[in-house]
Amino acid sequence: MDLSDIAADLRARFDSKNSAREVGLSSSRSAIRACGNAIRALHRYETDNARELIAEAEASLDEVRSALIEHPDVLYAGFFHDAEKELVEARVTFALVRGEEFPSLEELGASPQAYAKGMAEAIGELRRHILDLMRRGDLKRCEELLGAMDDMYYVLVSMDYPDGITFGLRRLTDVARSIIERTRGDYTTSSIQASLRASLEEHSANLEDR
Numbered sequence: 001m002d003l004s005d006i007a008a009d010l011r012a013r014f015d016s017k018n019s020a021r022e023v024g025l026s027s028s029r030s031a032i033r034a035c036g037n038a039i040r041a042l043h044r045y046e047t048d049n050a051r052e053l054i055a056e057a058e059a060s061l062d063e064v065r066s067a068l069i070e071h072p073d074v075l076y077a078g079f080f081h082d083a084e085k086e087l088v089e090a091r092v093t094f095a096l097v098r099g100e101e102f103p104s105l106e107e108l109g110a111s112p113q114a115y116a117k118g119m120a121e122a123i124g125e126l127r128r129h130i131l132d133l134m135r136r137g138d139l140k141r142c143e144e145l146l147g148a149m150d151d152m153y154y155v156l157v158s159m160d161y162p163d164g165i166t167f168g169l170r171r172l173t174d175v176a177r178s179i180i181e182r183t184r185g186d187y188t189t190s191s192i193q194a195s196l197r198a199s200l201e202e203h204s205a206n207l208e209d210r
Contacts, residue, residue, distance in 0.1 A: 021074045023067040028083040031060035035086040039125055042097055043132070050094060057087050081167070084110040088118025093125040096148050113167040120156055120172035123149050127183045134190045142187050149180050 038053035061083055068075035088110050091103045105115045126149055133142045156173045163170060 017071050017074060020067045020071050024064045024074060025079055027060045027063040027067070028079045031057040031064070031083040032086045034060065035083075035090040038090045039093055042094055043125075043128060047098065054087070054090050054094060057083075057090065061087060081111065081114050084108075084114035085118045085121070088115050089121045089125065092119055092122040092152075093129075096122070096126060096145060097129050113165075113169065116156060116159060116166065116169050117172055119152050120169065120176045123152060123176040124179050127179050130183055131186065134186065137194065139187070139191055139194060142190075146180070146184060146187060149176075149183070153177060153180055 034053045034057035038050045038057065041047075041050040041053060061080075064075070064080055064083065068080070088103075088108055091108060094100070095102050105112065108115065110118070126145055130142050130145050133139075133145075153173070153176055156169065156176060159166060159169060159173075161169075
């Protein structure tokens with residue numbers, strides 16, 4: 001029995017799949033790296049740089065989709081999901097920090113699981129931004145972003161599905177809740193301090209006027 005033709009066919013198929021997988025892995029890593037750098041740039045108020053890095057990440061994800069279009073088993077093996085999640089996190093964080101329109105699931109082209117998990121992780125990045133706003137004394141903007149964090153949390157907590165469907169969303173939602181609670185506590189403390197400071201300054205000014 002001569003199986004050489006079958007062996008050659010199998011080898012060709014596996015070579016093609018492996019080559020596509022390598023392209024997908026490399027482009028996914030590039031997307032994740034660009035998203036991380038975009039969020040860092042955003043926190044440094046380098047808006048144009050952040051926008052360019054997000055566009056770079058989106059291009060990398062398009063490369064993954066093109067390379068693996070004929071290999072859905074590889075496309076959904078896990079690494080692409082992580083890259084999609086990071087892009088959602090970067091886009092949501094960017095939109096909220098910049099006061100732009102919230103990106104839709106359709107706009108990002110991400111899976112529902114990656115979209116929801118990216119939204120959950122964006123809550124942590126918003127806490128970082130809010131703490132910076134507190135140091136700057138912009139409490140009004142802090143309150144607005146806290147409202148946005150609450151809105152996202154209510155969406156996430158309503159996704160009451162098994163972890164096998166959501167890929168572990170429940171754990172991230174629990175983490176998001178604790179982040180919001182800590183941030184609200186910090187905001188309350190900062191608000192009280194700001195009110196006390198304003199009262200002391202007003203009292204001092206009144207004494208000087210006498």
